[in-house]
Amino acid sequence: MSSRSARSRTTIAAVAALALSMGVAACSSSADGGQGDGKSLTYWSMWKVGEPQQKVIAAAITDFEKQTGIKVNAQWQGRSNLQKLVPALNTNAVPDLVDGPYIKAYPALVATNQALGLKAAYATDVDGKPASSFVPEKYLKTINIKLPDGQPWMLPYQIQSDAIWFNGAEHPELKANPPKTWDEFVTDLDKVKAKGAEAPIAADGDVAGYNAAWISTLVVRNGGPGSLMKIAEDKTGQAWKAPEALDAAKKVEQLVKGGYFINGYSASKFPLQQQQWAVNKAAFMFNGSWLPTESSTYSAKGFDYQSFPFPTTGTHDSMRVDFSGFMVPKKASNAEAAQKFAAFFLGKKYQDMYGTEAKGIPVRDDAAASPQLAGVQAAIKSATSYHQQNDGVAFPGYNEKVFWPASDKLFLGKMSAQQFVDAMATDQAAYWKAQGK
Template identity: 55%
Template sequence: MGKTARHLRPLAALLGAALALSTTACGGATDASSAAEAVDISGSISGQTINYWSMWKDGEPQQKVIATAIADFEKETGAKVSVQWQGRSNTEKLVPALNTNNVPDLVDGTLAKLAPVIGETGQASPLTSVYSYELDGKTVSSVIPEKFTSNGVFKGEDGQPWMVPYSISSDGIWFDAAKHPELKATPPATWDEFIEVLDKLKAGGTAPIAADGDIAGYNSTWFVTSLLRLKGAGSFKALAEDKSGAGWDDPAVLEAAQKVETLVKGGYLNSGYNASKFPAQQQLWANGDAALILNGSWTPTETGSYAAPGFEYSSFQFPAIGDKPASARVDFIGFAVPAKSKNQVPAQRLAAYLLGAKYQDALGTDAKVLPVRQDAPVDPAVASVKAAIDAAPATHLQNDGVTFPGYTEKVFFPRSDELFLGKTTASEFVAKMKEAQIQYWKDNG
């Protein structure tokens, strides 16, 4: 697995770790953040120092882009950036630091990891001034697509934003366009068309879908996205937060589970997927031994070193089921500034700085990831995902943004795995989820 995608591979696994940590983070220091207010970041910051804890490791593509931005920022502003390239453990290290007076001025990470630790605990500074700051003659808020911010995902209880994203990730059903030009020319738009494609692949002797069955976050995407296609973005979160469990009686929920059951019973999943160990199935897909894989926008980078010669990365979105507008999954990576930061102004300026066109373009073309700016170019390998996001009327987070402590890893994932691995039927899955969810909310208020 490539360095670039390691933090994203199962985002769900990271989310579970973050949620476990959040109970610790909630235990202290929230009183210190109550005085946090928006600050004016337009003045001189020459001579000031920023202590930045980065989620990237030295040598990673994103790290190289950010390091260039830091060098330019220091030259332009006269400020000094003391950066620690800590890697994915930076958020875990932040938890104990928040309970002291020795906190970083700036930290980055996925929304899934930052939200429970700092965003939802009142320990982040409002970044209102970052969003109104001008770069390249445009405000930061104007270069971030409105559909990313309209649902308030970056806002705290006070209504002010605590996070500013600088890159995104998404997913799609990936294929080799050189081998399957018909899928690029006419991708299946509906579930019925999707099944027709799978039948043709199967009849032609090609394994239709590869899947590493030991990755719960990947397995669950089939059910969650099916439900979102049936009922719209936000429907899985609404289902999960239903303390009565009655939502699981909705026929649409059973229908979503039956879509997964269809893939299992129809023999559309590659032989051995239910006993595979990551990245075995991903590798055989990249080698051409299976046609499709539902995976993240990091797939080209992660599989590029072992893909078949001439492999042309392309993807199509999860097919429509019913008539609901199809949202695109968008997960975020961005900056937060702890309320206890002693250098608020330069820290927030640096957070804004990475939204500049030069660095957003570099993330897209050099790091080959998806920048948050819609006007930034991207590598051809991820162009299909960017086009889908640009065209989507709305967005949703992985697992529809469900962040209830312990819910995904203890309630949902084990039962979703049983469904996807063929160990339980759709109706059994629904019944088990209803029972487990009722018990979860009894135990967790």
């Protein structure tokens, strides 16, 4: 008996060892490895073939290849490109260039210490000036895209912002005189409500990120850029009980209790309420600068996209600026060529195309804008301070497991403002404790 089982044990062990070595070999052989020749680069794009943004980048690639002789192998992967990048960074088959928004790029590349400093890209000559001159310094005061050594890790090419949107054709009075403060905004909401033809505000309550934008923007309005980050960093959670946070929650509560949100917003599926807004069933919608593109296919005839910045509650009037741009992983074998292309795309020609054809907000403030976004673009240009989506808060699981569940309850009317700040204080303390802090 013993000899038999010993033999089979050896067999199994041998097979297992063989398998193990095969596995290891498979892992290492997938690697591309080595230094590139600088004549080509691989680009994993956040855009998919056929999207207007993709067409603009593809046009730039064609020109770039002609002018420099560097071949760009573009892989149009779509929005999951950075999620795919994370496991790829453990191999040697790493793309030379990737793009994406700050909120996804930071966790994927920077927090893991895999992002290359882009000094060379920023120094590259674009239309006779260094590329750095097109990323205005005033953004960088509150939006940190720098590595510890001071080099930026992203070269942004577009900005996403937000606004309160309305149909200018239906509300010429708002177009002429948009509300600036919270009180003026609420007065306008009351006017819409009194008329009764449409709901004051449309909101897709099943998108947690959209719901949270209300409370997080209000906190930033009360305390300035960085104030939500400070509250979220508090290990005891007690920071939520500060007046600026409680007041922000009370303002959300005011909208909920005041019945300003469209009927059924708490039990519908995206994009139903956005569609309702686009056919004039509601007057306002607080949403990103992508809303005109996203809703253009179903909006009412003659819809005139107009917007104003989120109302102020005091002195803070920062504009949301979320960069999307190019990043180069440290492991990239053609980093130099990648940085060259990243800078090339900041050329006026492509930035103009990005504004007019892709209907995005180009990072260069001298670039052309699409008429629908002209308002947002002008507000960004004239603003003096800036904040990011969620005020840049991206601790592991914090938004999904702590902040969004509570903000959903506040926004959907399941919690009062006081209950919300109490819940945040408790849950956040538990969160930081679980993180071992």
